[in-house]
Structure formats: structure tokens, C-alpha cells
Amino acid sequence: MASLALDQAAPVDQPQPGPRFDYKTHPLAKLLFAAIMVGGLAFAGWSVLTDTKGVGEELATGVFLFLGLALLIALGFEFVNGFHDTANAVATVIYTNSMPAHFAVVWSGFWNFLGVMLSSGAVAYSIITLLPVELILNVGSSGGFAMIFALLLAAVLWNLGTWYIGLPNSSSHTLIGSVLGVGFANQLINAGSRGGTAGVDWSQATKILTGLWMAPLIGFFAAIALLLVMRVFLRNQKLYTSPMPNTAPPIGIRSALIFTCTAVSFSHGSNDGQKGMGLIMLILIGCAPTAYALNRTQSASATPAYVQTANIAEAVFDARSNGLPDMAPAQARTVLTTALQQRKAETPEVFAALESLSRDLTGRVQGYGALSKVPAEATGNVRNDMYLVLDTTKLATKKPEGYKAEELKALGDYQKKLEAGTRFIPLWVKIVVALALGLGTMIGWKRIVVTVGEKIGKQHMTYAMGASAELVAAGTILAADRFGLPVSTTHILSSGVAGASVASGAGLQGRTVRNLALAWLLTLPAAMALSGCLYWAMLNGVKVLGL
Numbered sequence: 001m002a003s004l005a006l007d008q009a010a011p012v013d014q015p016q017p018g019p020r021f022d023y024k025t026h027p028l029a030k031l032l033f034a035a036i037m038v039g040g041l042a043f044a045g046w047s048v049l050t051d052t053k054g055v056g057e058e059l060a061t062g063v064f065l066f067l068g069l070a071l072l073i074a075l076g077f078e079f080v081n082g083f084h085d086t087a088n089a090v091a092t093v094i095y096t097n098s099m100p101a102h103f104a105v106v107w108s109g110f111w112n113f114l115g116v117m118l119s120s121g122a123v124a125y126s127i128i129t130l131l132p133v134e135l136i137l138n139v140g141s142s143g144g145f146a147m148i149f150a151l152l153l154a155a156v157l158w159n160l161g162t163w164y165i166g167l168p169n170s171s172s173h174t175l176i177g178s179v180l181g182v183g184f185a186n187q188l189i190n191a192g193s194r195g196g197t198a199g200v201d202w203s204q205a206t207k208i209l210t211g212l213w214m215a216p217l218i219g220f221f222a223a224i225a226l227l228l229v230m231r232v233f234l235r236n237q238k239l240y241t242s243p244m245p246n247t248a249p250p251i252g253i254r255s256a257l258i259f260t261c262t263a264v265s266f267s268h269g270s271n272d273g274q275k276g277m278g279l280i281m282l283i284l285i286g287c288a289p290t291a292y293a294l295n296r297t298q299s300a301s302a303t304p305a306y307v308q309t310a311n312i313a314e315a316v317f318d319a320r321s322n323g324l325p326d327m328a329p330a331q332a333r334t335v336l337t338t339a340l341q342q343r344k345a346e347t348p349e350v351f352a353a354l355e356s357l358s359r360d361l362t363g364r365v366q367g368y369g370a371l372s373k374v375p376a377e378a379t380g381n382v383r384n385d386m387y388l389v390l391d392t393t394k395l396a397t398k399k400p401e402g403y404k405a406e407e408l409k410a411l412g413d414y415q416k417k418l419e420a421g422t423r424f425i426p427l428w429v430k431i432v433v434a435l436a437l438g439l440g441t442m443i444g445w446k447r448i449v450v451t452v453g454e455k456i457g458k459q460h461m462t463y464a465m466g467a468s469a470e471l472v473a474a475g476t477i478l479a480a481d482r483f484g485l486p487v488s489t490t491h492i493l494s495s496g497v498a499g500a501s502v503a504s505g506a507g508l509q510g511r512t513v514r515n516l517a518l519a520w521l522l523t524l525p526a527a528m529a530l531s532g533c534l535y536w537a538m539l540n541g542v543k544v545l546g547l
Contacts, residue, residue, distance in 0.1 A: 109440075
């Protein structure tokens with residue numbers, strides 16, 4: 001029976017010397033690293049200039065510099081995320097001698113890069129939906145810019161602080177706390193003057209926070225179960241003994257561990273990279289709305305399908321409006337905004353507003369011929385109306401009971417068309433985020449690698465322990481990516497290592513487990529407080545400067 005004691009269980013074999021961390025980086029490798037980093041930033045700047053000029057949007061020098069600073073901070077978050085979370089993928093292959101440390105981090109960085117590039121994009125906007133509706137609709141305002149800078153700086157500062165003391169803190173946890181802090185501060189500042197649009201969408205927050213608190217439990221118990229199952233079906237005793245010093249495992253075991261490292265690296269990139277993409281899109285929409293508020297890559301041939309889908313959905317809205325008269329667009333926007341505030345969208349009045357605003361929106365898009373032809377002065381209104389119709393329709397169909405199958409299909413198809421027009425990720429954004437995350441994995445990784453590899457379990461990590469922890473992490477993250485949910489690689493992997501240690505009978509190091517639990521408990525309130533204070537300070541700074 002596996003012991004659950006933190007400090008009482010004795011190690012099953014003698015501690016072994018740790019892996020080598022004294023590799024020196026070749027000067028050419030440093031030069032290549034710097035060249036890729038500078039090239040990525042230059043590529044981002046060139047892409048912004050090309051995109052804006054392509055739609056006739058000229059950015060003032062001040063706006064361009066402001067945009068550059070915001071992008072630098074957002075990419076900095078992904079860079080810090082990379083070296084903060086590298087240990088989750090490479091600690092097991094390093095401590096089982098499956099890969100040398102210097103090669104493992106490069107390997108992990110490459111697969112993180114691929115994970116970002118091949119990601120679905122479903123997670124990118126999930127955290128953004130936590131933000132106050134008013135800030136999303138007016139992201140180009142002073143409040144919108146203060147929001148972006150506050151949450152990004154808070155996330156970067158907390159990640160750097162926990163990295164410095166070697167704690168495997170979750171970047172996802174930090175970012176979500178920063179987002180919640182901004183929303184909560186905005187609600188307090190406005191003191192109810194703007195209703196629910198000024199605060200956090202707590203129904204969405206509850207859904208995401210549920211995933212965060214469940215992640216450690218999933219990692220812990222799934223790793224225990226998997227290791228026990230492995231003991232039943234895989235009888236090779238080498239799997240359950242500590243590696244010999246400086247000796248690689250047999251080829252089969254080594255291949256399995258490299259596979260699990262690759263899977264965690266890829267899945268981490270596919271999930272965590274998307275969070276940076278969503279934030280960068282908010283920045284781009286605020287600074288260069290003509291180029292990025294709408295998906296201008298859609299061709300004119302997509303417009304007839306959009307119009308047809310909208311007309312079918314409008315018939316559903318009409319049928320559920322109980323014959324209420326049409327509304328003017330301004331009145332419809334007010335009704336839909338209130339519905340999003342109060343999280344109630346099943347009333348006839350809301351469906352009448354959806355029908356009216358959707359019909360007006362469809363007529364405008366049809367008149368322009370394509371989203372790519374929407375003029376600069378109309379871009380903000382079209383984007384905000386699409387956002388209002390999309391999110392209110394999603395809210396209205398959150399409980400599918402009472403809808404006919406054909407109604408749900410019609411509204412679901414309409415939602416996909418609206419998402420395609422507003423929630424998109426340009427290829428260059430994927431590339432620069434992939435570079436930031438991939439390059440970040442290659443530096444600063446030692447502190448947390450040592451924590452995961454040496455300070456969680458009391459026994460030196462065995463091959464089976466490493467494989468079970470990483471298989472659980474990779475499987476859980478890929479499943480979350482499939483459903484568009486942000487999850488914590490760190491929480492799942494660290495608790496997986498702890499579960500594998502318990503299942504091996506070696507027990508846990510109480511001090512490290514307490515520190516991990518403390519970081520898990522403190523991250524959310526600390527990030528909320530930090531981002532909220534930064535947001536308040538920035539808003540007041542804007543008022544003082546008269547901007």
C-alpha cells in the first residue's frame with residue numbers, strides 16, 4: 001500500500017548524484033539565440049506596418065511606439081512563461097538521464113514552438129471573456145490600455161518572483177488572477193455606475209477556476225493510478241529503480257521518456273501559447289482597429305454564406321420574440337449589453353433585440369460586400385455589434401433545453417460565422433508567440449528543474465515515475481485544448497510527480513509540498529491585488545496627464 005506520509009517514508013534505494021548542469025553555451029549558439037529574438041521582434045513590427053498600410057490605416061509615431069511597448073510586454077509574458085514552465089517537460093528526462101540538460105531544453109523549445117503553431121486557437125479568447133464587457137467593447141480607450149498593461153505587468157512580475165525562488169508556479173493561474181483583479185478593480189472604481197459591464201463575468205470565471213483547483217487533484221490521483229497500473233502490466237524492474245549515475249536508460253525506456261517529454265512540450269505550447277495570442281489581439285484591436293478588429297482575410301465569396309446563415313438565425317430570434325416590434329439599433333445594443341451584464345438572455349425582449357441588431361448588421365456587411373471592405377470609420381461599430389450578437393446568442397443557448405434541434409443548429413452555425421469574423425489569429429502573431437515561448441524554454445530553467453526533480457519526492461526519480469507524471473500532464477492538457485479550456489501545466493505536472501512519488505512508496509518532502517501548496521493558494525489573490533493596484537494607478541496616471 002502506497003504511503004501518504006510526507007516525511008516518514010524512507011527511500012527505497014540510495015540517493016544518486018544529480019544530473020549535470022554545468023554545460024557551457026557556445027558563443028555561436030548565443031549569437032543565434034539573440035538573432036532569432038531580434039528577428040522575431042523585427043518581424044512583428046514589419047507585420048504591423050504591412051497590415052495597417054494594407055487597409056489604409058496610418059499609425060502615428062506615438063501610437064506605433066505604444067503598440068510596440070505593449071507587444072513587447074505581451075511577448076515578455078510568453079518568454080517568462082517559457083522558462084518558468086520548461087521544468088514541467090524536461091525535469092523527468094534530465095533526472096532519468098534520458099537527455100542531457102542542454103539538449104533537453106532545446107528539444108522542448110522546438111516542440112513548444114510547434115505546439116503554438118499547430119494550436120486550434122480555441123483557448124485564445126477564453127480568458128479574455130473574463131474581462132469586463134465595457135473594456136472589451138472599448139479596448140482602445142484609456143481604460144482598455146490600462147487594463148492590458150496592468151494585467152500583463154502583474155503576470156510577468158509574479159512569474160518572475162516565483163521563478164526566482166524556484167517555485168513551480170502556474171502561468172495560467174497568474175494570468176487568470178491578473179484578469180480577475182482588473183475586472184474587480186474596474187467594478188469598484190465605477191461603484192455600480194455602469195452595472196455588470198464594469199465587472200467580471202463570474203459565471204465564466206467559475207468555470208475556469210474550477211479547472212484550476214481540479215488540476216492538482218487530477219495530476220496527483222491520475223499519476224498514482226497510472227503508476228499502479230504500470231506495476232501490474234509492466235514487470236521490468238528497471239522501470240521502478242533509480243537511474244545509475246550518468247548512465248542512459250535502455251533504449252525502450254529512454255524512447256518512452258523522450259516521447260512523454262515531447263508530448264508535454266507540444267501540449268504546453270498548444271495551450272499556454274494561445275493565452276498570449278488572445279492578449280496580443282486585444283492590444284492590436286485597441287491600437288489598430290481598422291486592421292485587426294475584423295478578419296479582413298475573409299474573401300467576398302464568404303459574404304453570401306454569412307448572410308444566409310444570419311437570415312436563418314434571425315428567423316429563430318423572431319419566433320422567440322413573441323411578436324415584439326423591431327428596435328432601433330441603439331436600443332437593441334442597450335438591451336443586449338444589459339443582458340450580458342445580468343447574464344439573462346432568454347427573454348422575448350432580448351430575442352427581439354438580437355433580431356433587430358442582427359438584421360441591421362447583416363445589411364451593413366452585405367452592403368460593404370465583405371469584411372475586408374468595411375471602411376475604417378465603421379470598423380469599430382461592426383466589430384462591437386458582432387461581439388454583442390455573438391456573446392448574447394451564446395448566453396441564450398447556454399441551456400439548450402427548450403430549443404429544437406434545428407434551432408440550435410441554426411444558432412450554432414451563426415455563432416461560427418460571427419467568430420470567424422471577429423476572433424481570429426493572424427499567422428504572424430502565432431509565429432512571434434511561438435518564438436517567444438520556444439526561446440523562453442531555453443534559459444533560466446535550472447531553478448525549477450531542480451525543484452521538480454529533487455525536492456518533491458524523497459526518492460530519486462525513477463523511469464516509471466517520470467513517465468506516469470508526464471503522460472498524465474500531456475493527456476490532460478491536450479484534452480483541455482480540445483474543449484478550449486485553459487489549464488495549468490505546472491499544477492498537473494508537479495502534482496503528478498507528487499502522486500508518482502506516493503505510489504512508489506517513497507513519500508514526499510514536506511517542506512516543498514507546503515511551499516507548492518502555498519504558491520497555489522497565494523497566486524490568485526496576489527495576482528489579483530497586484531493587477532488591481534496597477535490598474536488603479538494607471539487610470540489615475542492617465543487622469544493626471546489629461547489623456
